[in-house]
Amino acid sequence: MIQDIAPHQLDNSFKVQTPMYSDRLFIFRDKKVLVRKTDGDIAIPLFSNITPYWPEVSDYARYLFSIDEENFFLVDESKANIVLPSEYGLENINIFRTMEPQHLGFAGITAHQLYRWYEDNAFCGRCSHPMIDSTIERARCCPTCGYITYPHISPAIIVAITDGERLLMAKNGYYQHFALIAGFVEFGETFEDTVRREIYEEVGLKVKNIRYYKSQPWAFSGTEMVGFFADLDGDDTITLRDNELQDAKWVSYDEIPQNRDHLSIAQEMIEIVRQRKHTTLNNR
Ligand SMILES: [Zn+2]
DSSP states (O other), X not given: OTTOOTTSOEEOOOOOOOOOTTSEEEOEETTEEXXXXXXXXXXXXXXXXXXXXXXXXXXXXXXEEEETTEEEEEEOOTTSOOOOOTTEEEEEGGGGGTOSSHHHHHHHHHHHHHHHHHHHTSBOTTTOOBOEEOSSSSOEEOTTTOOEEOOOOEEEEEEEEEETTEEEEEESXXXXXXXXXXXXXXXXXXXXXXXXXXXXXXXXXXXXXXXXEEEEEETTTTEXXXXXXXXXXXXXXXXXXXXXXXXXXXXXXXXXXXXXXXXSHHHHHHHHHHTTOGGGOOOO
């Protein structure tokens, strides 16, 4: 999955740090990221690349996290008037899905999640005064009313429902691939409550034997995906109930399409069912 970067290791602890020439920087504009293109390679720039064109770049840098010995910073260039040579350009953040080495792709989407949070919290949601960064933790603070906000992470469940040798697959748009049932946790719910509610709302089925599998941070949507397997309980008739899904169907294990990629927990769970390994998994 996209966060599986071993043997590399993410250190997301809060630090106040100034950049070195060898550190990397992210400059985002909406869903685009500044990259350096040389000989067909696309790379996240280092401070040593940018400093010749923008000597004050460090003054605009915010430390985000490190992976092994490499530090990553977010740079806000919106108020600076910088001109970079033609080898620099903006690319859609989807390049992070296939970026090599993979830990840089994971760094990229994680940095973009934090970028969105900083952008969304320029002003206090309670009194609308400009917010400032905390000096002791990753938080935005209001100096007027004392309101504090932390990076937003939304829990959601994803569930593979099986019945004998069949998996329930669903798609939520005409051009989408068939995938698994998923949905956000609502107030007052346990994860298991969300599993039962989402399944009933979307396809009108009941399930039993709900087993936790794994979780995945999915920075593209700021979601923490929590994966479960569950067995059908009773009637197998699919009823598309709330117009969220385009289609849903029971697919025999032999007809499940092969893995498209290894990025998401959904693809990993579908592959496990296709190989019939889900029945022997231990809870972990
Ligand atoms: Zn305030």
